[in-house]
Amino acid sequence: xxxxxxVEGVGLTEPGPATGPKWQRGDVVVVRQHRRGRFRxxxxxxxxxxxxxxxxxxxxxxxxxLAPADQSGRVTRRIAEEAGLTLDRWRDRGGLxxxxxxxxxxxxxxxxxxxxxxxxxxxxxxxxxxxxxxxxDTMDQxxxxxxxxxxxxxxxxxxxxxxxxxxxxxxxxxEVAAIRSAARLAVELVTGRRAPFDEPWQDWRPDPAWPxxxxxxxxxxxxxxxxxxxx
Numbered sequence: 001x002x003x004x005x006x007v008e009g010v011g012l013t014e015p016g017p018a019t020g021p022k023w024q025r026g027d028v029v030v031v032r033q034h035r036r037g038r039f040r041x042x043x044x045x046x047x048x049x050x051x052x053x054x055x056x057x058x059x060x061x062x063x064x065x066l067a068p069a070d071q072s073g074r075v076t077r078r079i080a081e082e083a084g085l086t087l088d089r090w091r092d093r094g095g096l097x098x099x100x101x102x103x104x105x106x107x108x109x110x111x112x113x114x115x116x117x118x119x120x121x122x123x124x125x126x127x128x129x130x131x132x133x134x135x136x137d138t139m140d141q142x143x144x145x146x147x148x149x150x151x152x153x154x155x156x157x158x159x160x161x162x163x164x165x166x167x168x169x170x171x172x173x174x175e176v177a178a179i180r181s182a183a184r185l186a187v188e189l190v191t192g193r194r195a196p197f198d199e200p201w202q203d204w205r206p207d208p209a210w211p212x213x214x215x216x217x218x219x220x221x222x223x224x225x226x227x228x229x230x231x
Contacts, residue, residue, distance in 0.1 A: 015226045020131025023050040028213040029135030031057065033126075035227055039085065039220070041140065042066040044213035045097065046206070054196065055129060055136070057097045058206055063090040063213055077158075079142070079165045093117065096204060098196040102128050104141075104182035109201040118202040121147035123186045125179050130225035134216060137225040141171075141179045147190050151197055154190050156183065 023029055025047055033041040043065040045057035059065075069086035070076040093111040100107075108122040123145035129136040142165050144157040166176050190197055 015224055020133055020136075020225075023047040023055075023135075025049065026207065026210060029057070030132075030215055030219050030222075031129075031136050031138065032132070032219065032224070033139045034137060034224055035139045039066070040068050040082065042085065042215060042219060044215045045135070046210050046213050048096070048206075053101050055099045055101070057099070058210075059090050059095040059097070060206065060210070060212055061090055061093050064088070065090065065215075077161060079161075079170045080168045092119075094206065095122075096201060097124075098201070099129055100196065104128055104178070105186050107186070107196050109204065115205055118149050120149040121151075121190075121197070121201075123147060123183070123190075125182055125186075127227055130227075132222055132225050134219060134222045137227075139227055141175075141182075143179050143183055145183055145186050145190070147197075149202065151190055151193065154187060 027047040028044055029047055031043045031045055032039055043059065044063060045059050048056040048058050050056075065088055066085040067075045067088040068077075068079075068082045069084050070078075070081040071083040073084075073086050075086060075088055076082060093114055095111075096109040098107045098109065099105075104125065104127065106124045106126055108124060110119045110122055111117055112119045125141040125143045125145075127139045127141065129138050131137075142158055142162040145154055146157050147154045162171070162176065162179065165171055166173070171179070189195070
Protein backbone atom coordinates (compact mmCIF):
# COMPACT_ATOMS: atom_id res chain seq x y z
CA UNK A 1 0.00 0.00 0.00
CA UNK A 2 1.27 3.47 -0.78
CA UNK A 3 0.05 4.91 2.50
CA UNK A 4 -0.07 3.04 5.78
CA UNK A 5 -2.04 3.62 8.93
CA UNK A 6 -0.45 2.18 12.03
CA VAL A 7 -2.91 0.64 14.46
CA GLU A 8 -2.24 1.50 18.07
CA GLY A 9 -3.28 -0.43 21.15
CA VAL A 10 -2.31 -3.89 20.04
CA GLY A 11 -1.97 -5.42 23.50
CA LEU A 12 -3.79 -8.64 24.31
CA THR A 13 -6.88 -9.30 26.37
CA GLU A 14 -6.92 -11.98 29.05
CA PRO A 15 -6.64 -15.62 27.89
CA GLY A 16 -9.89 -17.30 26.93
CA PRO A 17 -10.97 -20.95 26.93
CA ALA A 18 -8.81 -23.50 25.12
CA THR A 19 -11.65 -24.58 22.83
CA GLY A 20 -14.00 -22.71 20.51
CA PRO A 21 -16.80 -23.33 18.03
CA LYS A 22 -16.66 -25.42 14.90
CA TRP A 23 -17.20 -23.29 11.82
CA GLN A 24 -19.44 -23.79 8.80
CA ARG A 25 -18.53 -23.41 5.14
CA GLY A 26 -18.81 -19.75 4.15
CA ASP A 27 -18.33 -18.37 7.68
CA VAL A 28 -15.92 -15.47 8.05
CA VAL A 29 -13.36 -16.01 10.81
CA VAL A 30 -10.39 -14.01 12.08
CA VAL A 31 -6.94 -15.58 12.28
CA ARG A 32 -4.84 -13.66 14.79
CA GLN A 33 -1.12 -14.05 15.27
CA HIS A 34 0.14 -13.09 18.70
CA ARG A 35 3.04 -13.61 21.03
CA ARG A 36 4.55 -12.01 24.12
CA GLY A 37 1.68 -9.75 24.94
CA ARG A 38 0.67 -8.29 21.59
CA PHE A 39 -0.83 -9.06 18.22
CA ARG A 40 1.53 -9.33 15.24
CA UNK A 41 -0.92 -9.96 12.35
CA UNK A 42 -4.70 -10.23 11.99
CA UNK A 43 -6.43 -11.63 8.88
CA UNK A 44 -10.10 -12.28 8.07
CA UNK A 45 -10.62 -15.53 6.14
CA UNK A 46 -13.52 -17.52 4.69
CA UNK A 47 -14.08 -21.06 6.00
CA UNK A 48 -13.98 -23.71 3.28
CA UNK A 49 -13.88 -26.73 5.58
CA UNK A 50 -13.55 -27.20 9.33
CA UNK A 51 -13.43 -30.91 9.97
CA UNK A 52 -11.81 -33.29 12.41
CA UNK A 53 -8.83 -33.91 10.15
CA UNK A 54 -8.17 -30.41 8.79
CA UNK A 55 -9.25 -26.79 8.56
CA UNK A 56 -9.28 -25.03 5.18
CA UNK A 57 -9.49 -21.23 4.96
CA UNK A 58 -9.55 -18.88 1.96
CA UNK A 59 -8.19 -15.35 1.54
CA UNK A 60 -9.55 -13.66 -1.64
CA UNK A 61 -7.80 -10.94 -3.59
CA UNK A 62 -8.19 -7.43 -2.09
CA UNK A 63 -8.82 -8.75 1.44
CA UNK A 64 -7.68 -6.10 3.93
CA UNK A 65 -5.67 -7.38 6.87
CA LEU A 66 -3.29 -6.11 9.54
CA ALA A 67 0.42 -6.78 9.03
CA PRO A 68 3.49 -6.12 11.22
CA ALA A 69 4.75 -2.54 10.92
CA ASP A 70 7.96 -0.75 11.79
CA GLN A 71 8.09 2.59 13.63
CA SER A 72 7.36 4.48 10.40
CA GLY A 73 4.18 2.46 9.85
CA ARG A 74 5.48 0.42 6.94
CA VAL A 75 5.12 -3.34 6.62
CA THR A 76 8.20 -5.15 7.90
CA ARG A 77 9.37 -8.75 7.82
CA ARG A 78 12.01 -8.30 10.52
CA ILE A 79 10.78 -9.19 13.98
CA ALA A 80 13.36 -6.86 15.51
CA GLU A 81 11.79 -3.90 13.67
CA GLU A 82 8.16 -4.55 14.65
CA ALA A 83 6.46 -1.66 16.45
CA GLY A 84 2.75 -2.22 15.74
CA LEU A 85 0.31 -3.14 12.98
CA THR A 86 -0.59 -1.52 9.68
CA LEU A 87 -3.30 -2.06 7.10
CA ASP A 88 -2.29 -4.12 4.08
CA ARG A 89 -4.12 -5.84 1.23
CA TRP A 90 -3.93 -9.33 -0.31
CA ARG A 91 -2.68 -8.82 -3.86
CA ASP A 92 -2.62 -12.33 -5.42
CA ARG A 93 -5.82 -13.79 -6.87
CA GLY A 94 -6.26 -15.95 -3.82
CA GLY A 95 -4.65 -18.01 -1.09
CA LEU A 96 -6.14 -21.28 0.18
CA UNK A 97 -4.78 -22.31 3.59
CA UNK A 98 -4.97 -26.06 4.29
CA UNK A 99 -4.08 -26.84 7.92
CA UNK A 100 -3.96 -30.51 8.99
CA UNK A 101 -5.37 -31.00 12.49
CA UNK A 102 -2.70 -30.24 15.08
CA UNK A 103 -0.07 -29.41 12.46
CA UNK A 104 2.64 -26.83 13.17
CA UNK A 105 2.31 -25.52 9.62
CA UNK A 106 -0.21 -24.34 7.05
CA UNK A 107 -0.08 -25.35 3.39
CA UNK A 108 -1.13 -22.43 1.20
CA UNK A 109 -2.18 -23.07 -2.39
CA UNK A 110 -1.63 -19.83 -4.34
CA UNK A 111 -2.98 -18.29 -7.50
CA UNK A 112 -1.47 -15.11 -8.92
CA UNK A 113 -3.33 -13.18 -11.64
CA UNK A 114 -6.29 -15.55 -12.07
CA UNK A 115 -7.48 -19.01 -11.05
CA UNK A 116 -5.85 -20.29 -14.24
CA UNK A 117 -2.52 -19.04 -12.88
CA UNK A 118 -1.70 -21.55 -10.13
CA UNK A 119 1.74 -20.73 -8.73
CA UNK A 120 2.26 -23.68 -6.37
CA UNK A 121 2.35 -24.17 -2.63
CA UNK A 122 3.77 -22.21 0.25
CA UNK A 123 4.24 -24.09 3.52
CA UNK A 124 4.08 -21.60 6.36
CA UNK A 125 5.60 -22.83 9.62
CA UNK A 126 3.33 -21.67 12.45
CA UNK A 127 2.00 -22.62 15.84
CA UNK A 128 -0.93 -25.08 15.64
CA UNK A 129 -4.30 -23.36 15.29
CA UNK A 130 -6.14 -22.65 18.55
CA UNK A 131 -9.87 -21.93 18.44
CA UNK A 132 -11.41 -18.70 19.69
CA UNK A 133 -14.90 -17.23 19.64
CA UNK A 134 -14.12 -15.38 16.40
CA UNK A 135 -11.81 -17.83 14.61
CA UNK A 136 -8.31 -19.04 15.38
CA ASP A 137 -5.13 -17.89 17.09
CA THR A 138 -1.64 -18.88 15.98
CA MET A 139 1.79 -17.33 15.38
CA ASP A 140 3.93 -17.39 12.26
CA GLN A 141 7.31 -19.03 12.89
CA UNK A 142 9.27 -17.33 10.10
CA UNK A 143 10.61 -20.35 8.19
CA UNK A 144 8.75 -21.36 5.01
CA UNK A 145 8.95 -24.08 2.37
CA UNK A 146 8.22 -23.10 -1.24
CA UNK A 147 6.87 -26.00 -3.33
CA UNK A 148 6.49 -26.07 -7.11
CA UNK A 149 3.04 -26.43 -8.67
CA UNK A 150 3.75 -29.99 -9.86
CA UNK A 151 5.39 -30.97 -6.53
CA UNK A 152 8.64 -31.77 -8.34
CA UNK A 153 10.75 -29.35 -6.30
CA UNK A 154 10.91 -27.53 -3.00
CA UNK A 155 13.18 -25.10 -1.17
CA UNK A 156 13.42 -23.56 2.29
CA UNK A 157 12.74 -19.83 2.46
CA UNK A 158 13.69 -17.21 5.08
CA UNK A 159 16.20 -19.32 6.98
CA UNK A 160 18.19 -16.12 7.48
CA UNK A 161 15.17 -14.43 9.07
CA UNK A 162 14.73 -17.38 11.45
CA UNK A 163 18.38 -17.10 12.46
CA UNK A 164 18.01 -13.34 12.91
CA UNK A 165 14.88 -13.71 15.05
CA UNK A 166 16.58 -16.33 17.23
CA UNK A 167 19.61 -14.06 17.63
CA UNK A 168 17.29 -11.32 18.95
CA UNK A 169 15.82 -13.75 21.50
CA UNK A 170 12.43 -14.14 19.84
CA UNK A 171 12.84 -17.93 19.51
CA UNK A 172 14.58 -20.23 21.94
CA UNK A 173 16.92 -22.95 20.75
CA UNK A 174 14.23 -25.51 21.61
CA GLU A 175 11.68 -23.70 19.49
CA VAL A 176 14.03 -23.37 16.51
CA ALA A 177 14.58 -27.13 16.67
CA ALA A 178 10.81 -27.72 16.74
CA ILE A 179 10.29 -25.36 13.78
CA ARG A 180 12.91 -27.17 11.72
CA SER A 181 11.40 -30.54 12.68
CA ALA A 182 7.96 -29.40 11.48
CA ALA A 183 9.54 -28.17 8.24
CA ARG A 184 11.14 -31.55 7.64
CA LEU A 185 7.78 -33.24 8.21
CA ALA A 186 6.17 -30.94 5.64
CA VAL A 187 8.89 -31.81 3.11
CA GLU A 188 8.26 -35.51 3.72
CA LEU A 189 4.59 -34.95 2.91
CA VAL A 190 5.55 -33.18 -0.32
CA THR A 191 8.00 -35.81 -1.52
CA GLY A 192 5.66 -38.64 -0.52
CA ARG A 193 2.63 -36.97 -2.18
CA ARG A 194 0.80 -37.40 1.13
CA ALA A 195 -2.10 -35.31 2.45
CA PRO A 196 -2.71 -32.52 1.79
CA PHE A 197 -0.51 -32.83 -1.31
CA ASP A 198 -2.50 -35.80 -2.63
CA GLU A 199 -5.43 -33.67 -3.83
CA PRO A 200 -5.79 -31.47 -6.95
CA TRP A 201 -5.92 -28.16 -5.11
CA GLN A 202 -5.04 -26.32 -8.32
CA ASP A 203 -8.58 -27.14 -9.54
CA TRP A 204 -10.28 -25.71 -6.46
CA ARG A 205 -12.46 -22.62 -6.96
CA PRO A 206 -14.22 -20.36 -4.42
CA ASP A 207 -17.98 -19.98 -4.21
CA PRO A 208 -18.78 -16.87 -6.31
CA ALA A 209 -21.40 -15.89 -3.73
CA TRP A 210 -18.81 -15.42 -1.00
CA PRO A 211 -18.31 -11.74 -0.07
CA UNK A 212 -14.95 -10.18 0.62
CA UNK A 213 -14.19 -11.00 4.27
CA UNK A 214 -13.77 -8.19 6.77
CA UNK A 215 -12.77 -8.13 10.41
CA UNK A 216 -15.38 -7.64 13.13
CA UNK A 217 -14.88 -4.54 15.23
CA UNK A 218 -14.42 -6.71 18.35
CA UNK A 219 -11.42 -8.67 17.09
CA UNK A 220 -9.22 -7.14 19.83
CA UNK A 221 -11.72 -7.71 22.62
CA UNK A 222 -12.06 -11.46 22.05
CA UNK A 223 -9.91 -13.25 24.67
CA UNK A 224 -6.79 -14.84 23.23
CA UNK A 225 -5.93 -18.51 23.24
CA UNK A 226 -2.53 -18.76 24.97
CA UNK A 227 0.46 -19.87 22.93
CA UNK A 228 2.17 -23.13 23.88
CA UNK A 229 5.41 -21.17 23.44
CA UNK A 230 4.33 -18.35 25.75
CA UNK A 231 7.28 -16.59 27.29
